[in-house]
Amino acid sequence: MESTMKEMRDGASVLDFDSKSTVEGGVEDVYGEDRATEDQLVTPWTISVASGYCLLRDPRHNKGLAFTEKERDAHYLRGLLPPAVISQQLQEKKLMNSIRQYEVPLQKYVAMMELERNERLFYKLLIDNVEELLPVVYTPTVGEACQKYGSIFRRPQGLYISLKEKGKILEVLKNWPERSIQVIVVTDGERILGLGDLGCQGMGIPVGKLALYTALGGIRPSACLPITVDVGTNNEQLLKDEFYIGLRQRRATGQEYAELLDEFMSAVKQNYGEKVLIQFEDFANHNAFELLAKYGTTHLVFNDDIQGTASVVLAGVVAALKLIGGTLAEHRFLFLGAGEAGTGIAELIALEISKQTKAPVEETRKKICLVDSKGLIVSSRKDSLQHFKKPWAHEHEPVNNLLDAVKVIKPTILIGSSGVGRTFTKEVIEAMASFNEKPLILALSNPTSQSECTAEEAYTWSKGRAIFASGSPFDPFEYNGKVFVPGQANNAYIFPGFGLGLVISGAIRVHDDMLLAASEALAKQVTEENFEKGLIYPPFSNIRKISANIAANVAAKAYELGVATRLPRPQNLVKCAESCMYTPVYRNYR
Incomplete structure (x- = not known):
């Protein structure tokens, strides 16, 4: 390898690297093709990269003013940059x-x-x-x-x-x-x-x-x-x-x-x-x-709008049980919106209840009601419904609007995925608060203008009793001397770690149980300190640690289901995930 490097043409920029044939934890990859990070890759650093003017226009290798004096001389950069040398920091x-x-x-x-x-x-x-x-x-x-x-x-x-x-x-x-x-x-x-x-x-x-x-x-x-x-x-x-x-x-x-x-x-x-x-x-x-x-x-396919949204919302609901009490099966769910996000979330919640109670999913779906643009989805509408809405057509009298549905069904958890802003009105939130000590309100539609209600509205109309999370970010809000920090049910909590889990296990198919595994891992990352602020999601400042834990849980499930191809299974999947993560610090040139 070293002799090959030395034989390269003068003037080509070459990067130092540590030759590794395995990722920590035992994931072997001779060709380096499936590594999660180029920091474990040998191949790119055994060949020359651009030099001089071209090097400064190569996004992957350009360091701008962070090129050292030695690197500027070695790679024909002298004069192409101002004289200052500054760090990446x-x-x-x-x-x-x-x-x-x-x-x-x-x-x-x-x-x-x-x-x-x-x-x-x-x-x-x-x-x-x-x-x-x-x-x-x-x-x-x-x-x-x-x-x-x-x-x-x-x-x-x-x-x-x-x-x-x-x-x-x-x-x-x-x-x-x-x-x-x-x-x-x-x-x-x-x-x-x-x-x-x-x-x-x-x-x-x-x-x-x-x-x-x-x-x-x-x-x-x-x-x-x-x-x-x-x-x-x-x-x-x-x-x-x-x-x-x-x-x-x-x-x-x-x-x-x-x-x-x-x-x-x-x-x-x-x-x-x-x-x-x-x-x-x-x-x-x-x-x-x-x-x-x-x-x-x-x-190996994944739909973030159906599955990623479902997984992140389920994680928030599971975490929120610490604040609102009860088990998942004891709660009543009402959705506004019956598209891919709404039905995806509903199905994953039904699957998790089924897993916990051992009841058939056909039974657990009955705890979940959906409202679309025509009102409550009920069995009398079944013939006119799109196929993905049909599992949610329960035996019930027709109800024309969300407010009436809230009053009739008396949900403990209200979830919005309608894509229509300001649909959680004052009357809807007040109704939720009238029969719930701590109503869980999830206004998930993006962007901010389409959110079903704002954090301020949810806290004010519920007199500070709502547990609130949204799809788009909202600032903390003070009500009656208490500062409420709204959570963000952002898919970015799930899909990066989920994808990493598939990569490190070499999974060839996505299974619903992997989504449940991702949700469970995310819910466990919420601390007591987070709960005290009314948060049902951890702060994004810890997202890489969160992603590593999600990846490990997803990979473990892939091995359990027999769809993982990376063998043998690493002993410590969290360490394996962390060791596979790309780090953006500059490489040294020689």
């Missing part, structure tokens, strides 16, 4: 000062995205300041970024596969420079957050999600691939927008749509193998359920 401090000067969140988002010229500094910033920057690179700011993506578009990020590429998707995948991909996040842009059809501009979502896979879950950036499948858009405003970057046509549907997606899924498996995780993101309800059902038995 000082670079981070300078950039955070700069980002904090912006008052408009979208400006902060653009500033962060421009940091892609220095990949390690971007992730160092995000990891060290996760609570402050998460709302910038993800919910809620990413929603506005997608709406204005055509205007703020600087350079291509990720891979765009449109109807023009039909019949040659495998060739398109081969155009991506990385060969060893572990996680793909793909969207068709039809249902971006609560904002609707944003077409090709939905790319902001896969890009943002994968930044979190790296920052929060430790999956190396080069193993992540954001993809937008562009089948057109039905958004008239975008079709007329001269800056729109996607196909200018109405959405393809039916057979044309199904054939493109089928070709895409086959090409991904052919190009990246059985163990690549494909995360479906922000597909419309009618496609989301079908794609998950169709490919769940043949690919």
Whole structure:
């Protein structure tokens, strides 16, 4: 190896590395293809990287002013940088000062995205300041970024596969420079957050999600691939927008749509193998359920809107039992919203109750009622319901609106996933508080403008008795001298650790029991100190530790179910997860 390095052409930048053939804990990987982090990879550091001017424009290897005097001489950088040499820590401090000067969140988002010229500094910033920057690179700011993506578009990020590429998707995948991909996040842009059809501009979502896979879950950036499948858009405003970057046509549907997606899924498996995780993101309800059902038995697939949301909400509910009392089976649940998020959460809660009580899931579903735009979902509506709503059509008199449903069903837990803002009205919250000492109110719709109610409204209308969490972040609120800290039921708690668990176990399929395992691991991370503030989720400042614990629990379940391919199983899965995490500190050049 050393002799090979010495034989390299003069002027090529070479990085020091520690040769490792195994990840701590016994996960062996001869080729280095499936490692979660490039810090355990040998291959990239045995070859030359760019030098001089090109090195400064290579995001993965650029260090900016952190290049030492010796490195500047060795790699033809002298004169290409100002004379000062500063540390990564000082670079981070300078950039955070700069980002904090912006008052408009979208400006902060653009500033962060421009940091892609220095990949390690971007992730160092995000990891060290996760609570402050998460709302910038993800919910809620990413929603506005997608709406204005055509205007703020600087350079291509990720891979765009449109109807023009039909019949040659495998060739398109081969155009991506990385060969060893572990996680793909793909969207068709039809249902971006609560904002609707944003077409090709939905790319902001896969890009943002994968930044979190790296920052929060430790999956190396080069193993992540954001993809937008562009089948057109039905958004008239975008079709007329001269800056729109996607196909200018109405959405393809039916057979044309199904054939493109089928070709895409086959090409991904052919190009990246059985163990690549494909995360479906922000597909419309009618496609989301079908794609998950169709490919769940043949690919390693995960739908964050259905499964990730369900897992994070279940974790919050389980943790909240410490505050509201009782077992899961003793509570009554009412949902506003019966789309992919609502029905996904409801099903996972029913599965967990079934697991705890040994009752059939058909029975445990009866503890959960759903309200959609036409009122309570009841058996008399069954013939007109979409297939994913039918399991929730219980024997009950029709109820036309949420307030009446709350009064009739008297739920202990109210969950909003409707995508419609301000639907948890004063009357609804007051009704919840009238028959619950501590009503659990979860207003999950994103972005902030679509939240069913604000933290202030929930606390004020319940006279400070509500336990509240939301999908978008809200500031702490003081009521009657007590400061309430609202929790955020953010999928970012779950999917990065979940993905890491699949990677370290080499899982080839996702199973519902893995989602339950992720929820249980997250719920256990909530401390007494958190509960005292009314929190049902731990602070994001500990997210890497949380992700490692989730990954370990998910991996353990994969081994138990027989879908793990990494053998032998590591003795300590938490240590294994931590040792596999990407760290964004600069590498040394020689």
